[in-house]
Amino acid sequence: MNATEYVVRVRDVVKEYEMGKLTVRALAGVNLDIIRGEYLSIMGPSGSGKSTLFNMIGGLDKPTSGSVFIDDVDMAQLDAQELAYLRCHRIGYIFQTFNLIPVMTALENITLPMIFAGVTADEARERGVELLTLVGLGGRVQHKPTELSGGQQQRVAIARSLANNPSIILADEPTGNLDLKTGKEIIELLKRLQTERNVTIISATHDLKMLDISDRIVWIRDGRIERLERREDLDLQVGEVEGVSG
Amino acid sequence: MNSTQPESKTIRKQIKLPLSVALRISLQNIKIRFLRSMITAAGIFLGIAFFVSVRATSLMTPATNPGDTAAIEAANRQTWLVVMSLLMCTVGITNSMLMAVTERYKEIGTMKCLGALDSFVVKLFFIESSFLGFFASVFGFLGGFLLVFLLNLIRQGGEVFSVIHWGAVFALFGISVSIGVALTVVATILPAIRAAKMPAAAALRVEV
Numbered sequence: 001m002n003a004t005e006y007v008v009r010v011r012d013v014v015k016e017y018e019m020g021k022l023t024v025r026a027l028a029g030v031n032l033d034i035i036r037g038e039y040l041s042i043m044g045p046s047g048s049g050k051s052t053l054f055n056m057i058g059g060l061d062k063p064t065s066g067s068v069f070i071d072d073v074d075m076a077q078l079d080a081q082e083l084a085y086l087r088c089h090r091i092g093y094i095f096q097t098f099n100l101i102p103v104m105t106a107l108e109n110i111t112l113p114m115i116f117a118g119v120t121a122d123e124a125r126e127r128g129v130e131l132l133t134l135v136g137l138g139g140r141v142q143h144k145p146t147e148l149s150g151g152q153q154q155r156v157a158i159a160r161s162l163a164n165n166p167s168i169i170l171a172d173e174p175t176g177n178l179d180l181k182t183g184k185e186i187i188e189l190l191k192r193l194q195t196e197r198n199v200t201i202i203s204a205t206h207d208l209k210m211l212d213i214s215d216r217i218v219w220i221r222d223g224r225i226e227r228l229e230r231r232e233d234l235d236l237q238v239g240e241v242e243g244v245s246g
Numbered sequence: 247m248n249s250t251q252p253e254s255k256t257i258r259k260q261i262k263l264p265l266s267v268a269l270r271i272s273l274q275n276i277k278i279r280f281l282r283s284m285i286t287a288a289g290i291f292l293g294i295a296f297f298v299s300v301r302a303t304s305l306m307t308p309a310t311n312p313g314d315t316a317a318i319e320a321a322n323r324q325t326w327l328v329v330m331s332l333l334m335c336t337v338g339i340t341n342s343m344l345m346a347v348t349e350r351y352k353e354i355g356t357m358k359c360l361g362a363l364d365s366f367v368v369k370l371f372f373i374e375s376s377f378l379g380f381f382a383s384v385f386g387f388l389g390g391f392l393l394v395f396l397l398n399l400i401r402q403g404g405e406v407f408s409v410i411h412w413g414a415v416f417a418l419f420g421i422s423v424s425i426g427v428a429l430t431v432v433a434t435i436l437p438a439i440r441a442a443k444m445p446a447a448a449a450l451r452v453e454v
């Protein structure tokens with residue numbers, strides 16, 4: 001088996017939002033194959049359709065037309081319970097606003113997806129502590145989100161995304177609400193997880209710090225993929241990068 | 247810890263969680279948002295207290311003679327008031343639960359991203375509200391009953407003890423709690439549907 005294995009395949013995906021009489025075309029026919037284990041960044045100006053693509057790949061919303069395959073399963077074929085299973089087991093989500101459940105401690109946040117997956121409380125606890133240690137927060141088990149800094153909250157969220165050993169981690173602007181230094185640490189953590197645990201990381205971002213560690217970068221504009229490049233080829237293009245950071 | 251790819255790639259159906267999980271999360275919700283929960287509960291508390299005070303008064307006053315039309319009319323008017331006040335507090339609960347759903351849109355969306363089924367989200371809201379409804383009704387009963395009891399104790403002295411029918415008081419307790427819980431559950435139908443329909447993508451929404 002030498003052929004490249006694709007963990008996600010996006011085929012002719014169009015997404016339109018109805019806004020009263022107006023139709024907004026957020027994605028205008030996107031094709032994309034994501035290689036298992038790669039770090040893929042989706043870059044593009046504000047409103048270009050990054051979050052919309054995130055929703056499609058994450059099974060959070062349905063395309064108007066076209067299809068998305070995760071591990072060769074067509075998501076359109078899944079019913080609500082199967083979709084919930086997919087979200088719970090196959091995909092880990094990381095958000096710009098961290099999205100920890102405010103009423104729960106760091107540990108409870110991390111064990112929640114395990115509870116949803118039917119893992120026993122004891123095992124969930126054990127794995128949760130392990131994951132918190134992995135992201136460098138072993139001492140913050142009982143802290144509530146409000147007692148943690150932004151960077152720490154994002155670390156908890158990253159640990160939570162790994163809860164059920166997903167094949168994909170999807171991140172939407174994971175560094176968008178963090179300062180430069182903290183953002184860098186989060187990016188490094190994601191990179192480390194990708195190499196150590198062999199997870200596929202797909203991250204929508206404006207953050208140019210992300211370029212250094214991505215294996216491939218998808219540039220998207222007005223709902224279309226403008227170009228797709230590997231990091232090795234990137235150095236030539238630095239001049240063009242500036243215009244994108246809107 | 248080496249690479250841990252999922253053992254099998256088949257997509258199964260997400261499991262239904264035992265009620266105890268939803269129960270624990272609901273109670274946490276009440277505890278953390280204590281003030282807001284108490285305000286929600288206050289509606290039911292007051293409604294039930296009023297209902298109980300009206301009913302308890304008739305339990306503690308010697309029976310009116312059947313021909314007394316004025317007394318019957320007064321009783322009817324009171325029933326009308328009680329029904330209206332209970333309806334008002336139902337609407338109040340619906341309102342505050344709807345606000346709770348709006349407030350927690352991101353949390354609900356996130357839970358769905360993590361694998362929560364719609365039915366689980368629905369359970370969370372029903373458990374939360376019926377729990378509040380139950381305790382508010384119990385305290386509403388105690389509040390309403392004790393108030394009337396004390397007033398009658400002052401007015402009639404030891405007489406009340408001979409007039410009062412404890413079996414009826416006990417029945418009143420059962421009725422009040424049932425009404426209180428039933429009304430909160432009814433009041434939560436709309437908010438729970440709204441919560442269940444919240445798209446998972448709501449987790450990504452960023453307010454500007």
Ligand SMILES: Nc1ncnc2c1ncn2[C@@H]1O[C@H](COP(=O)(O)OP(=O)(O)OP(=O)(O)O)[C@@H](O)[C@H]1O
Pocket residue numbers: 017018019024025026044045046047048049050051052053
């Ligand atoms: N729920 C929605 N309803 C209507 N239009 C939407 C909705 N979500 C996104 N859009 C529109 O789709 C287009 C793409 O939005 P999207 O959020 O995917 O952009 P983005 O690349 O993530 O931008 P940003 O960098 O600002 O997060 C925009 O024009 C946006 O207004």
Ligand SMILES: [Mg+2]
Pocket residue numbers: 050051052172
């Ligand atoms: Mg976005």
